[in-house]
Amino acid sequence: xxxxxxxxxxxxxxxxxxxxxxxxxxxxxxxxxxxxxxxxxxxxxxxxxxxxxxxxxxxxxxxxxxxxxxxxxxxxxxxxxxxxxxxxxxxxxxxxxxxxxxxxxxxxxxxxxxxxxxxxxxxxxxxxxxxxxxxxxxxxxxxxxxxxxxxxxxxxxxxxxxxxxxxxxxxxxxxxxxxxxxxxxxxxxxxxxxxxxxxxxxxxxxxxxxxxxxxxxxxxxxxxxxxxxxxxxxxxxxxxxxxxxxxxxxxxxxxxxxxxxxxxxxxxxxxxxxxxxxxxxxxxxxxxxxxxxxxxxxxxxxxxxxxxxxxxxxxxxxxxxxxxxxxxxxxxxxxxxxxxxxxxxxxxxxxxxxxxxxxxxxxxxxxxxxxxxxxxxxxxxxxxxxxxxxxxxxxxxxxxxxxxxxxxxxxxxxxxxxxxxxxx
Amino acid sequence: xxxxxxxxxxxxxxxxxxxxxxxxxxxxxxxxxxxxxxxxxxxxxxxxxxxxxxxxxxxxxxxxxxxxxxxxxxxxxxxxxxxxxxxxxxxxxxxxxxxxxxxxxxxxxxxxxxxxxxxxxxxxxxxxxxxxxxxxxxxxxxxxxxxxxxxxxxxxxxxxxxxxxxxxxxxxxxxxxxxxxxxxxxxxxxxxxxxxxxxxxxxxxxxxxxxxxxxxxxxxxxxxxxxxxxxx
Numbered sequence: 001x002x003x004x005x006x007x008x009x010x011x012x013x014x015x016x017x018x019x020x021x022x023x024x025x026x027x028x029x030x031x032x033x034x035x036x037x038x039x040x041x042x043x044x045x046x047x048x049x050x051x052x053x054x055x056x057x058x059x060x061x062x063x064x065x066x067x068x069x070x071x072x073x074x075x076x077x078x079x080x081x082x083x084x085x086x087x088x089x090x091x092x093x094x095x096x097x098x099x100x101x102x103x104x105x106x107x108x109x110x111x112x113x114x115x116x117x118x119x120x121x122x123x124x125x126x127x128x129x130x131x132x133x134x135x136x137x138x139x140x141x142x143x144x145x146x147x148x149x150x151x152x153x154x155x156x157x158x159x160x161x162x163x164x165x166x167x168x169x170x171x172x173x174x175x176x177x178x179x180x181x182x183x184x185x186x187x188x189x190x191x192x193x194x195x196x197x198x199x200x201x202x203x204x205x206x207x208x209x210x211x212x213x214x215x216x217x218x219x220x221x222x223x224x225x226x227x228x229x230x231x232x233x234x235x236x237x238x239x240x241x242x243x244x245x246x247x248x249x250x251x252x253x254x255x256x257x258x259x260x261x262x263x264x265x266x267x268x269x270x271x272x273x274x275x276x277x278x279x280x281x282x283x284x285x286x287x288x289x290x291x292x293x294x295x296x297x298x299x300x301x302x303x304x305x306x307x308x309x310x311x312x313x314x315x316x317x318x319x320x321x322x323x324x325x326x327x328x329x330x331x332x333x334x335x336x337x338x339x340x341x342x343x344x345x346x347x348x349x350x351x352x353x354x355x356x357x358x359x360x361x362x363x364x365x366x367x368x369x370x371x372x373x374x375x376x377x378x379x380x381x382x383x384x385x386x387x388x389x390x391x392x393x394x395x396x397x398x399x400x401x402x403x404x405x406x407x408x409x410x411x412x413x414x415x416x417x418x419x420x421x422x423x424x
Numbered sequence: 425x426x427x428x429x430x431x432x433x434x435x436x437x438x439x440x441x442x443x444x445x446x447x448x449x450x451x452x453x454x455x456x457x458x459x460x461x462x463x464x465x466x467x468x469x470x471x472x473x474x475x476x477x478x479x480x481x482x483x484x485x486x487x488x489x490x491x492x493x494x495x496x497x498x499x500x501x502x503x504x505x506x507x508x509x510x511x512x513x514x515x516x517x518x519x520x521x522x523x524x525x526x527x528x529x530x531x532x533x534x535x536x537x538x539x540x541x542x543x544x545x546x547x548x549x550x551x552x553x554x555x556x557x558x559x560x561x562x563x564x565x566x567x568x569x570x571x572x573x574x575x576x577x578x579x580x581x582x583x584x585x586x587x588x589x590x591x592x593x594x595x596x597x598x599x600x601x602x603x604x605x606x607x608x609x610x611x612x613x614x615x616x617x618x619x620x621x622x623x624x625x626x627x628x629x630x631x632x633x634x635x636x637x638x639x640x641x642x643x644x645x646x647x648x649x650x651x652x653x654x655x656x
Binding site: 028029030031035036037038040041098099100101102104105107108110111112113115116117118119122193196197198199200340341344345346348350352353354355358360361362363364365366367368373374 | 525531636
């Protein structure tokens with residue numbers, strides 16, 4: 001890629017901005033965010049969930065190719081694994097600035113509470129980081145052997161090229177076998193962090209984990225699609241047309257499943273008509289109607305578009321569909337927070353006074369002129385510092401993907417099963 | 425031993441003395457209130473609510489409900505939140521990593537985060553310089569866990585401890601002592617002869633959000649006083 005140096009520079013700048021903002025936040029406390037006691041998770045956790053999803057999708061694609069022998073996608077398994085590795089690295093990093101005491105994070109490993117879904121998530125995400133790394137590693141080994149570079153490959157020197165080729169083939173499949181369930185698990189467990197909480201009606205549904213997985217497959221595949229399109233370029237588009245069509249179909253198909261879960265969940269939330277559900281509906285269709293609209297309409301457009309011949313048969317159409325999907329899925333992640341935190345769990349009904357749901361006010365956590373001391377709702381929107389800090393995983397993914405693709409060959413030249421014969 | 429509290433809503437006049445005593449004794453930073461008192465139904469404290477001329481006004485104090493099945497403790501990734509041998513849910517300020525999962529999990533809105541350094545913020549909002557309020561020294565439980573410190577470090581979560589520093593001296597929590605209406609009773613729920621156990625047996629009590637299965641150890645005696653206006 002010719003533009004890779006410029007992209008690496010951009011990624012470096014993004015990471016730098018983010019680290020400076022994070023440093024500012026460490027010095028001043030999380031008060032520099034717009035989160036407060038009643039609304040205690042925001043952009044950081046939403047961004048974390050977004051990247052976990054994208055990461056899960058990547059390995060689901062590359063593992064499926066190995067496990068189910070989907071020939072047409074084989075040239076892109078390396079990119080899919082790399083995309084998964086870069087995204088999970090970003091997700092893992094995003095969680096750190098959200099911690100009030102980030103320097104104590106090691107205590108999670110020293111005193112883990114295995115009842116906590118957060119600890120489960122640490123376990124599966126760490127496992128996934130290792131698996132995605134191994135997935136990329138074993139797939140690149142034959143190239144490294146042939147071209148005499150790479151790392152952690154001293155042991156391959158004494159082996160023959162054929163040995164390494166068959167080793168790579170065998171282990172790519174084995175890693176895929178382990179990787180697929182872990183990929184599904186990382187997003188299942190991330191969803192369980194939310195879904196287990198009976199205090200938050202918006203999260204407390206068994207539909208959340210499968211819905212997260214369906215969104216993960218859609219958005220993760222879309223990222224693999226975008227990276228693959230950029231790697232292939234418009235010139236070679238025709239050559240890989242079949243693969244792109246298949247990826248677009250995977251995106252559209254998993255969005256169908258997503259909309260299925262989304263609608264049954266809305267019905268179950270709404271049908272009984274209790275006051276809490278009515279509050280949630282008032283929030284998603286009223287106060288946060290615009291964001292909810294984005295969450296619904298953009299992925300819906302992509303789904304329909306990718307089902308049409310026009311939507312999946314040109315470079316531009318695939319790019320547009322994927323980018324709109326990313327925006328929609330990001331809105332979806334943000335919408336995890338608004339209806340969850342703006343319905344105060346401690347709500348009381350006073351039948352004698354004809355009041356069905358009265359929210360017991362929560363102490364804001366900040367004393368400042370013009371702000372109430374206790375609130376029953378908090379109009380959260382991220383501060384500039386939060387936006388800057390949340391750039392971190394975006395910079396990381398760009399950096400890792402661009403850097404890796406600049407250094408090594410992630411697009412085998414022949415669409416055949418065996419590793420490529422080098423033509424250089 | 426399971427320490428618990430009974431709050432008699434018939435007696436509570438909503439004066440918020442308990443909230444103030446709690447705040448001062450426990451050196452809570454500006455904006456943080458472990459103990460709140462509100463008039464349910466009303467957007468203003470001490471304003472009556474009702475319909476058809478039948479007004480009513482109750483006051484409801486809410487602090488940590490000391491759940492037996494505490495979601496905050498279950499979600500805590502490091503075990504910083506724990507239940508001690510007396511059933512008191514506490515936070516180790518030296519182990520809390522500030523992930524705030526417990527705040528999402530708590531159905532009672534009692535958990536509060538130190539969004540900034542307590543000492544700095546006291547100065548910034550104009551609390552008198554050099555005036556230190558509250559229990560003046562650190563308090564550690566018998567295992568050495570830091571469950572009270574006058575100036576909380578930034579980035580940790582805090583909440584009511586049943587005044588752990590006073591319990592250790594055999595004294596009652598500040599809200600109990602500071603209540604002019606003798607609204608609150610404190611004691612061992614496992615001891616059938618304790619005052620709290622007797623009250624729970626004799627009087628009609630409710631617990632907040634009981635349907636969530638959190639099993640709080642704070643009980644409320646439902647108000648039985650007559651509705652004041654035009655009942656007939």
